[in-house]
Amino acid sequence: MAEVMAPAPRAPKEPRNGVNTPVLLATINAVKETPSLARFRFRATNRWKEGTYSETVVEAFDGAGGEHAHQTQFRYGADHPAVLVGNDRGPTPIEFLLHGLAACITAGIGNIAAARGVNLTSVESRVEGDIDLRGILGISDEVRNGYENIRITFDIAGDAPPEKLRQIVEQSKARSAVFDVLTNGVPVDVTVNVR
């Protein structure tokens, strides 16, 4: 999901990179005319299983004026690894943030390249986050709980000059929902019901 309009006047009209560019541009125009279509609410439910292991189901969301079911009910586990006294039945929860970041910028690259008439050959990324667990273990109040920093490196290839490929990645970063949330933060409300 990313800014795909620039440079709009020369945007090609054919599908490219597996992106249905005409439909994408028509969708953007429809949202311009009816801004309420842009309001989305994504949802997930999680259930604790045992220890540090839990499972999340992602199956539907609201948006574009209605509710939408995903084509599949997606289910993901998360756990702590053995070195952190878990059973390693899934990645740690914070590893999923790395997946979300890489996938978000990459999806935008696909869209933007299509809109700019660039055929991509490959897009690969490596992402890593540094964390000092003295925060979450309650050992030091001077250490934050989460990542201290995240780095992501893209290797991109396609039928455009290096500078144009570079600009596609930059534009995707500039319009990435996950990049925005991770770098700028978002208010999170937590409610507790005791059963």
Added chain:
Amino acid sequence: MAEVMAPAPRAPKEPRNGVNTPVLLATINAVKETPSLARFRFRATNRWKEGTYSETVVEAFDGAGGEHAHQTQFRYGADHPAVLVGNDRGPTPIEFLLHGLAACITAGIGNIAAARGVNLTSVESRVEGDIDLRGILGISDEVRNGYENIRITFDIAGDAPPEKLRQIVEQSKARSAVFDVLTNGVPVDVTVNVR
């Protein structure tokens, strides 16, 4: 991953909730003595497939003074849904942030309850995030790219008074790595190599 030390003097020594409490407390003590053990680096690699679809592999991380392979190579896809001109082969990248948040606080609840001698019966959560896609679609510069807000509601049951169960959730939130990253943000560096 969460603060499990309070109230340490009365922390029970037996496994509980599927948490090996003695090993967990011993791990915390080991990190207290050798703080460098607390330095972790989590990693993921992502590969673009087509359109807005990409796949991420999570298989190893550094921490506690060495490299660790996960017991399984975890692989996750992410895509845009049909209403956003994708093929819905996976959740959207930002839905994975909701999974990470719910799973992180839930893992902490398991650990903290065990450390405090509470047997949990069930922990379920519903999490949702509101987003106005005019940001990422480049339609309005006054709309942010990411979630405007996230809400998570926990239903918890166990063999403790309501207030004690409530405090366990609060303590997990206070020491959650994902809650910290989402609410406070983290620096993200993006590097681009053209192949």
